[in-house]
Amino acid sequence: MNEALLKVFQQAYQDFNLLPLIEPEDIERFRVDYGREPLVRLKQEVNASAKAQKFVFTGHTGCGKSTLLKRFTVEMKPQHFTVFFSIADMIEPADITHRKILYAIAVQLLHAATEKQIAIDDDIKENLLGWLDTTHKQKKEKSTKSEFGLGISNLLKFVTLKFQQEQAAREEFERVFEKRVVDLVKYADRIAAAIQIATKKPVLVVIDDLDKLDLPLVESIYRNNIKVLFSPQFRIVFTIPISATQDPQVMGALTSEGIVRPALFPVSKFFAKSDCHKPEAAPIDKTVNIFLEVLKKRIPAACIDPGTAHQMVLKSGGVMRELVRLGRECCTECMVQLELEPDRADLTINDEILNVAVRNLRNDFARQIGTSLFPVLKQVYQTLNNKDTDSDAFVKLLHGLMVLEYQNDDLWYDVHPIVVDLLQRQGLLE
Incomplete structure (x- = not known):
């Protein structure tokens, strides 16, 4: 096994576990x-x-x-x-x-x-x-x-x-x-x-x-x-x-x-409300770069594909904890692959690794949603709002990060990007 590379991913895994930053030395090392x-x-x-x-x-x-x-x-x-x-x-x-x-x-x-x-x-x-x-x-x-x-x-x-x-x-x-x-x-x-x-x-x-x-x-x-x-x-x-x-x-x-x-x-916005579901829309660079900086302070540049890092950020939905969860899942998968394939010396966090991490978090969300909440999620995705924001179903989704609240001049809501994958797999969205 490539012990040196394994230690890199073990350290990155530990560093992702440091949020929230409380101790002065952690704040100094990881703060953005x-x-x-x-x-x-x-x-x-x-x-x-x-x-x-x-x-x-x-x-x-x-x-x-x-x-x-x-x-x-x-x-x-x-x-x-x-x-x-x-x-x-x-x-x-x-x-x-x-x-x-x-x-x-x-x-x-x-x-x-x-x-x-x-x-x-x-x-x-x-x-x-x-x-x-x-x-x-x-x-x-x-x-x-x-x-x-x-x-x-x-x-x-x-x-x-x-x-x-x-x-x-x-x-x-x-x-x-x-x-x-x-x-x-x-x-x-x-x-x-x-x-x-x-x-x-x-x-x-x-x-x-x-x-x-x-x-x-x-x-x-x-x-x-x-x-x-x-x-x-x-x-x-x-x-x-x-x-x-x-x-x-x-x-x-x-x-x-x-x-x-x-x-x-507030949750960080990667897209304006009018652009959030447009495949061709460009994300807001300033916000994306802050989240990329969080990754850079924890994963060596040589160990993650730049395009994968960008996608990891967008999949977080603008919630820092979700970026941390994805980072830890990616590090875990890399550690598993190094043990399964001991001779690998070129392993990096790429789209294949990220897809496994997204799958794991998607299944975590699926266990919470069941089947009864999918209509509410679909309605939120299509309208960026909810007809009854104080309903028990909507509050549960908001509390569980399956629905995210954004604000600028208007208050609006969207479905967590990983939960959008679930809606698509259920055939509820194109």
Whole structure:
């Protein structure tokens, strides 16, 4: 086997796994000039806002929100005390409630304050830990002392393990704080106030990955409990799924709390609306080149055919995650071929390799679509719109990236390019 070539594709596979870019060294190595406009818009809105204002950020899954929000957090540091965290790193997504979000905010603030050696009142620390094992007072006292012995710097890890591994701990938390959610807000506010006094900077918390929640959870959190969720007296950036913006009740709840409209990270457009289905239409070079740059930073030029790279970009539909998925699938296929044909020394990512990658992702989409959603997909493709954008079928397609939302002067929709292949194979399109 060509071990040197195998290592090239193994490294490329690993590099595609680096999105979202969170660590400074990864950002430095792989960042491209992508998403600058929505980042600047969010910065200006936050800087011009009141100190207790809340913000909601949305966009298709995998469009680059996490990388952008991390970059945004870094750029806001000179004027703010910033805290960035992913809710998915603390709590199982299916088990998230508004109480757990508020608790996560308080814990993350406490952790950040401790790292900066900012004094926080002992009663706050005790209450953020003391709910554990409350059913047995003696056991509680013993465990609480033990937990404080870990040091506040290990609090985040301790709480995360409790929430992720112990169903009993999650149930106990909900029982204890079911009628004490206001206390969680008070703890967060007191920690934020201590930080602001010590640093002379307003607090800004950015919560990532709330946009990956299933829609019933989004409705429960953002529609039914929005007022208490937005009650902390410092700036917070939340995320929501783009499909939730199709729900008038969710949007109404956000509007009632001062969110005029969610900040949007739009899908990149490779074609103008009028050209998107014309075979002879030329794609927008500026957008295509940004996506090509992502490939260049991960795959050596000698290992990918330029025409194949161009087609890989177009097949992504303008969603960065889809480009990453295609890149990883291509690398996997190359690694497989090198083992099946050990003497090959000229293997590159070409159209044949890309076709296998597209086939694999097409089958992934087919499993989600079944048969009932094909009429909706066909209608969206033919009209670039949908008659009932808040229908369950359309929202499911939007949430699953089978339908993509684009915008310029008009809001319009199109079918993911790989899903278009499915429609053609079903005989629904010429």
